Amino acid sequence: MMRQQNKTLGIQQRIPLDILLIALQDELTGGVNEVRLRELLQSEYKGANRVNKSINQIKSVVSEKNKLMTLVNENKEETLLALQTKSDRNLILTALICSRYSFCYDLLVIFGKQFRLQDEISKPLLTKLIGAKYGFNRSCENSTYCAIPQFNEAELITRSKVGVYEMLTPQKIQNDITWQIWKECFFINEPLYNREETENLSFEPFFKFVIFNR
Numbered sequence: 001m002m003r004q005q006n007k008t009l010g011i012q013q014r015i016p017l018d019i020l021l022i023a024l025q026d027e028l029t030g031g032v033n034e035v036r037l038r039e040l041l042q043s044e045y046k047g048a049n050r051v052n053k054s055i056n057q058i059k060s061v062v063s064e065k066n067k068l069m070t071l072v073n074e075n076k077e078e079t080l081l082a083l084q085t086k087s088d089r090n091l092i093l094t095a096l097i098c099s100r101y102s103f104c105y106d107l108l109v110i111f112g113k114q115f116r117l118q119d120e121i122s123k124p125l126l127t128k129l130i131g132a133k134y135g136f137n138r139s140c141e142n143s144t145y146c147a148i149p150q151f152n153e154a155e156l157i158t159r160s161k162v163g164v165y166e167m168l169t170p171q172k173i174q175n176d177i178t179w180q181i182w183k184e185c186f187f188i189n190e191p192l193y194n195r196e197e198t199e200n201l202s203f204e205p206f207f208k209f210v211i212f213n214r
Helices: 019-030 034-041 050-061 068-074 077-082 086-100 102-115 123-134 138-152 176-189 198-203 205-209
Strands: 119-123 157-161 164-167
Touching: 019 050, 019 068, 019 077, 034 050, 050 086, 050 119, 068 086, 068 102, 068 176, 068 205, 077 086, 077 176, 086 102, 086 138, 086 176, 086 205, 102 119, 102 123, 102 138, 102 205, 119 157, 123 138, 123 164, 138 157, 157 198, 176 198, 176 205, 198 205
Parallel strands: none
Antiparallel strands: 119 164, 157 164
């Protein structure tokens, strides 16, 4: 079913992962420091409106509005430890974004599906596929431009040349909690999936970006 409501797209601005990391660490150790957050974001964005929009998005990702934060809060020490490992940090932050903004999850799944068929994905093909799900409109295009740099920053994909994307080497998960967080993000976005059928998860496009051998 096509989703066309702007509120479903959710994400309106790129979320810098390094700043999201700080917000998450603060949230897990006493609460987000909005003054600090604002200072950091002022180096990323010009204009109070853009900074305020980014603050609201980041706070939303690490708040109770994000269903994945229940698991994260229940495993604070394990999560903070996992965040010290680069690959796990990339995946935890990506999972939090994808669980809060289903558009980002859907876009990453499209990447995963296409990377099973080909090594490169062109911008026109990506636009066509995500547009078929959300409708061909400016909001969809803007949200795509916000999400892709986050996947790039997390080292899941790379832009090999203008308008062409390639997948990077799947990230090896080092900590059990990271695997739990990645799985829970999937279940949040796929509520009809049977949680008992975990042996089939490797066939799902969302899991093409990770390796977990335990």
